[in-house]
Amino acid sequence: MRAVGPGGRAAAAGAGQPAPEPAAVDVPAAVDVxxxxxxxxxPAPDAPSVATVLCHPPFNERNWGHDDLAYDPRWTYGLPAxxxxxxxxxQHALARLRPGGTAVLLLPPAVAARRTGRRVRAALLxxxxxxxxxxxxxxxxxxxxxxxHLWILRKPDGTSADARLLLMDAxxxxxxxxxxxxxxxxxxxxxAAWRAHDADGAAPEQPGVCATLPVxxxxxxxxxxxxARHLPPGNxxxxxxxxASVRGELERTLRRTLDLAGEEGAGSGAxxxxxxxxxxxxxxxxxxxxxxxxxxxxxxxxxxxxxxxxDIVLPVQGRGAAHVVAESESGARLAKPLxxxxxxxxxxxxxxxxxxxxxxxxxxxxxxYASSASRIDVRRLRLPRLPLERQRAYGARFRRLAExxxxxxxxxxxxxxxxxxxxxxxxxxxxPFP
Numbered sequence: 001m002r003a004v005g006p007g008g009r010a011a012a013a014g015a016g017q018p019a020p021e022p023a024a025v026d027v028p029a030a031v032d033v034x035x036x037x038x039x040x041x042x043p044a045p046d047a048p049s050v051a052t053v054l055c056h057p058p059f060n061e062r063n064w065g066h067d068d069l070a071y072d073p074r075w076t077y078g079l080p081a082x083x084x085x086x087x088x089x090x091q092h093a094l095a096r097l098r099p100g101g102t103a104v105l106l107l108p109p110a111v112a113a114r115r116t117g118r119r120v121r122a123a124l125l126x127x128x129x130x131x132x133x134x135x136x137x138x139x140x141x142x143x144x145x146x147x148x149h150l151w152i153l154r155k156p157d158g159t160s161a162d163a164r165l166l167l168m169d170a171x172x173x174x175x176x177x178x179x180x181x182x183x184x185x186x187x188x189x190x191x192a193a194w195r196a197h198d199a200d201g202a203a204p205e206q207p208g209v210c211a212t213l214p215v216x217x218x219x220x221x222x223x224x225x226x227x228a229r230h231l232p233p234g235n236x237x238x239x240x241x242x243x244a245s246v247r248g249e250l251e252r253t254l255r256r257t258l259d260l261a262g263e264e265g266a267g268s269g270a271x272x273x274x275x276x277x278x279x280x281x282x283x284x285x286x287x288x289x290x291x292x293x294x295x296x297x298x299x300x301x302x303x304x305x306x307x308x309x310x311d312i313v314l315p316v317q318g319r320g321a322a323h324v325v326a327e328s329e330s331g332a333r334l335a336k337p338l339x340x341x342x343x344x345x346x347x348x349x350x351x352x353x354x355x356x357x358x359x360x361x362x363x364x365x366x367x368x369y370a371s372s373a374s375r376i377d378v379r380r381l382r383l384p385r386l387p388l389e390r391q392r393a394y395g396a397r398f399r400r401l402a403e404x405x406x407x408x409x410x411x412x413x414x415x416x417x418x419x420x421x422x423x424x425x426x427x428x429x430x431x432p433f434p
Contacts, residue, residue, distance in 0.1 A: 057086055066088075086107050109149050295348060295353070352398065
């Protein structure tokens with residue numbers, strides 16, 4: 001924890017952590033770095049109250065001193081439960097502040113919702129100490145898998161308590177699967193929302209992202225302060241016009257799916273088959289084709305490999321199927337556990353290769369079952385030896401099947417979006433009920 005007081009004096013302490021080397025900075029400030037258990041160590045009698053506290057406390061610490069510190073005067077807002085070490089740090093930070101001082105703590109999201117902490121959270125709200133709970137996107141800090149929260153607190157100074165709390169979900173307001181914005185944009189949005197709230201308590205409301213709520217509305221039996229639970233829903237396409245657009249795309253995709261199915265049915269007769277039905281075809285392995293120069297095999301490794309149109313990408317471990325890279329998909333960097341095959345178009349048709357690599361029998365005979373997760377030896381995969389013209393006939397058929405598969409997946413996505421939109425629209429009256 002770092003506490004910064006008047007005159008630029010700073011002090012840092014972490015429970016059980018080694019003291020880092022002081023960094024040389026060209027500012028007129030004294031820096032005092034100590035390694036100690038800050039919760040159990042009483043501050044010096046002449047330790048000044050400070051203007052600002054920044055704290056990234058240890059998470060889920062059970063041995064933080066619950067029994068030894070049961071009657072500690074810092075617990076102005078209630079004795080934290082044994083499982084609520086983070087709320088002990090919150091009150092420790094507030095205890096070090098001068099009236100009107102500000103504390104910012106980086107906390108795991110469970111602190112906002114655990115039942116064992118609801119009384120302390122309620123007291124922080126009632127007394128106006130907690131001013132904002134801001135949910136960050138995953139990856140902001142370790143542990144990177146969690147969407148950590150920033151709590152902003154201000155020590156009451158005897159004036160009337162703030163009756164509203166700023167709640168923000170910096171990862172909200174986006175479609176499912178959409179990548180979060182760059183960190184500098186997230187930081188700027190969070191800072192802008194806090195400054196607006198701190199200035200006059202009126203941060204602009206953004207559905208699914210940001211709102212200020214009356215404290216009284218949060219003081220229920222749970223006192224759950226998770227931002228996403230209280231924010232107004234984003235405009236996720238539940239109005240009638242948006243649903244009509246989704247329905248139109250769904251109908252068009254369904255017709256395309258039926259057209260593709262009809263094409264496959266019409267083209268499945270023996271007269272149009274690229275080869276004699278049931279005839280055994282001579283085969284060649286991918287490894288042999290690589291040695292002959294008909295294709296190249298690239299594995300994701302330290303050396304970067306980027307995709308180009310016509311490349312074939314397939315996983316060597318786990319689920320997935322061979323995929324021919326389209327023009328719009330080129331330029332991506334190959335990642336594990338993927339393999340890339342780059343064919344010589346004068347010798348091989350890419351769709352012909354991808355189609356036969358999807359064969360269940362092919363992947364089974366090239367797989368290793370030495371462990372629980374099978375791995376494919378790409379060089380053992382086999383292809384029939386066919387003239388390029390016959391390859392292209394097979395390739396055209398495989399390409400139509402891939403388009404049919406893509407259309408089916410899109411129908412499923414649109415169907416789910418339409419059904420959920422109807423449920424949401426009828427429930428919140430944005431879709432008229434006849």
